[in-house]
Amino acid sequence: MxxxxxxxxxxxxxxxxxxxxxxxxxxxxxxxxxxxxxxxxxxxxxxxxxxxxxxxxxxxxxxxxxxxxxxxxxxxxxxxxNRLSFEEAYAQQITTSTLLLSMNAVSFATACEARYALERACAPLSAARRGADHLAAMRREINRQGEPALTDEAFCASDVAFHRALVDGAGNPVLSYQLAGAVEAMQPLMNMITFSARSRTRIIALHTDIANAIAAQDQRAACDGLTALEDETQALARSVFATRSPRA
Amino acid sequence: MxxxxxxxxxxxxxxxxxxxxxxxxxxxxxxxxxxxxxxxxxxxxxxxxxxxxxxxxxxxxxxxxxxxxxxxxxxxxxxxxNRLSFEEAYAQQITTSTLLLSMNAVSFATACEARYALERACAPLSAARRGADHLAAMRREINRQGEPALTDEAFCASDVAFHRALVDGAGNPVLSYQLAGAVEAMQPLMNMITFSARSRTRIIALHTDIANAIAAQDQRAACDGLTALEDETQALARSVFATRSPRA
DNA sequence: AGAACTTTAATTGTAAGACAAATGAAAATT
DNA sequence: AATTTTCATTTGTCTTACAATTAAAGTTCT
Structure with a gap:
């Protein structure tokens, strides 16, 4: 010793x-x-x-x-x-990331940009290597997101699960660990958004595009789908925040 | 309360x-x-x-x-x-990431792949927004890497500094925070490598290419440069590990 | 009255000792 | 030989006490 x-x-x-x-x-x-x-x-x-x-x-x-x-x-x-497991590392990463975002007046736009930039880093790998289980998880979450009775919070949770499946599809545990924080920490911010039926429909369509691209191992399409989803999310957030607090 | x-x-x-x-x-x-x-x-x-x-x-x-x-x-x-500052979050992120890699038999290839995938996510943003200070930092580290008396460890440290400047150039603190772990945690692994004069020359050339692409705001070239650097690093690591431990 | 100093109260930091609970190993018993 | 009992070790928790720090209240002197 x-x-x-x-x-x-x-x-x-x-x-x-x-x-x-x-x-x-x-x-x-x-x-x-x-x-x-x-x-x-x-x-x-x-x-x-x-x-x-x-x-x-x-x-x-x-x-x-x-x-x-x-x-x-x-x-x-x-x-x-203690052998630091990926599980434990995930948990710490998520705690730290969530608090960092909630305590530092990080704009939705900044956090969102970071998240989608990181996810686009995964997309090509995921398209190349995704297993059947990851595709199934993505499809399952898309179906779930279509249930009309779903609360906004449950919709967000499903969104997170969809994106985690996408990230895990890359088959790189280090990447999954790094992305866990970025994806999960966004959830509290996303929960501030009200998802109208119309916006849900658009998001589900984009999710479907992305899942299809991953399934077809089309790296380019997967990245483009994520970019489209980012644009949609940013626009949605802007409209929600503009409506809710016109004082800023 | x-x-x-x-x-x-x-x-x-x-x-x-x-x-x-x-x-x-x-x-x-x-x-x-x-x-x-x-x-x-x-x-x-x-x-x-x-x-x-x-x-x-x-x-x-x-x-x-x-x-x-x-x-x-x-x-x-x-x-x-406590208001969790980005500084504190960086530090925790680096501690956790470093231990995760050192304790879990994560292969160099896996860690390296994750790191460069994440950096490629930053490259387009960095190319679009980098300030003069980031470019200056990158050039400074490239010059430093050319000093022949530099130890391998100092070369690695400079490499980390170069990549951090690249990441920070994206002007997204959330992204910088997420990447800090990925970049810094690689350092102990990189330190296991002996950098020959020839490999240093190649790495410096690739760093120069990347810095030039960022300076020219050429997103595509920046990403390609990172990919080339990843290939170089992976090949270097393979040759070093193959030479050193032919028992595996 | 005002400024400098002193006291005081609240709070965390540290210490010492004691006992409870858990747990595996050794000893005793069957 | 197998089982049970005992026991020693170690962490978990409580109690009490005191030291160090700090800001505010009080006091004294100018």
């Missing part, structure tokens, strides 16, 4: 628990602590860093919040370096 | 501090706690949730680790809902 105190700038001494967490985090990121390796017990860490156990525990909880470690009780328990 | 215990599935009762952290996190994400709002004091939270103060503190440290709150000591101190 090699965990040394962070020897960085003395600037302003942060909390002890933050310092200890940083030291252990560095050890993990630099490979000095490997996956599934057991950290010393809380008592040992407390002695090593010359702090009390509650302080060590606060540090460990910080790391647990980032899924860097997991803890287990019992005789052979302890804190273990 | 409205913070109610998470009423989710009873599955397996997690730690109290995790439950409390989740309850407060939900309150923040659902807007029941707004930016800069002060949370109740630790003592009040302890009473509200019927737990001890150390347990509350562990919960708060979890939230602090995600930059959801910040704390301040003193008479008017306390825990405040």
């Amino acid at each position: 090699k965990i040394e105190p962070a020897s960085s700038g003395p600037a302003r001494p942060a909390d002890l628990s933050a310092q200890i967490a940083a030291a252990i985090r560095d050890a993990i990121m630099e490979g000095r602590l490997i996956v599934d390796e057991r950290l010393p017990s809380e008592a040992e860490l407390a002695e090593h860093f010359a702090v009390s156990r509650p302080t060590v525990r606060e540090a460990l909880k910080r790391l647990a919040a980032q899924s860097l470690i997991r803890t287990q009780r019992g005789a052979t328990g302890g804190a273990f370096v | 409205k913070i109610e215990p998470a009423s989710s599935g009873p599955a397996r009762p997690a730690d109290l501090s995790a439950q409390i952290a989740a309850a407060i996190r939900d309150a923040i994400m659902e807007g029941r706690l707004i930016v800069d709002e002060r949370l109740p004091s630790e003592a009040e939270l302890a009473e509200h949730f019927a737990v001890s103060r150390p347990t509350v503190r562990e919960a708060l440290k979890r939230l602090a680790a995600q930059s959801l709150i910040r704390t301040q000591r003193g008479a008017t101190g306390g825990a405040f809902v």
Whole structure:
């Protein structure tokens, strides 16, 4: 075990628990602590860093919040370096992205542009590699979006599911992970929109175009479909926001 | 203030501090706690949730680790809902992405493909909008990459800086944030590569092509340049890994 | 009255000790 | 040999206490 105190700038001494967490985090990121390796017990860490156990525990909880470690009780328990799974990474990515958008007055246009730019990056790969399951998921969501009784919120959720299937079709987990934030974080913004029956019809038509392009492995058409959908979404948002708040 | 215990599935009762952290996190994400709002004091939270103060503190440290709150000591101190800045979001994104790649046996090819796909999504926007500062940064890094005394690690760092300038040129902070993880997390993988003088020359030439395309606002050429660079990088990585570990 | 200083109260940061709960391993028993 | 019991280890939680910090209220001096 090699965990040394962070020897960085003395600037302003942060909390002890933050310092200890940083030291252990560095050890993990630099490979000095490997996956599934057991950290010393809380008592040992407390002695090593010359702090009390509650302080060590606060540090460990910080790391647990980032899924860097997991803890287990019992005789052979302890804190273990956690293999960060794609699932956990998704969740964190989505939390961070959602809050970033909701707290920073990011315009709908900016977020929307980013999302569709990223999706267009996936489209060619997805068109080339999509499996039957991804196509089926896309078709299923399109059907669902046609149900008239669907609330706006459920329509948005289905929209997200459609786009996630599109992204996952690229068969690149890193890409799926990166896009998860961009797609999911848009949902709260999309939920501010009221989808009229007419706009739903247009969106469903565009979704169908995109799904068909993916099915036909037509990369160009898939990208063009996404561009058309982006334009439609942006126009819809503009009209909704203009109607709702004519004070801006 | 409205913070109610998470009423989710009873599955397996997690730690109290995790439950409390989740309850407060939900309150923040659902807007029941707004930016800069002060949370109740630790003592009040302890009473509200019927737990001890150390347990509350562990919960708060979890939230602090995600930059959801910040704390301040003193008479008017306390825990405040933190406005998640792009800086903080970058940092978390990079930490998560880096660990995800290093811990999950993601192949260089997969990570590289994702990175360049995402960068190609930025290229058209960057070509359209890049400012003089972004172009200058790109040229500066290209010059730096030509210095013969540069270590491989410094060459990689400059490469990252070049690509970040390219991404930032798109003028979309959301896009920059999303790409930060993809670009930076590749650096440890790139550092495993030895860059011969010949390969450096080729990379610099491709960087120059890309910078020129961006300068000329030629979207197509910028994308093609990135594709060429991706091919070059992938080929380089293949040759390096094949030479180094012929056991796989 | 006003400015500088002091006190005070509130709040987070840290420490120490204790007990509960979980858990696997060792020991005892059948 | 198999099963049960005991036990030691470790995390989870509580209690109490004190230190450090900070802004506001109060006090004193000019």
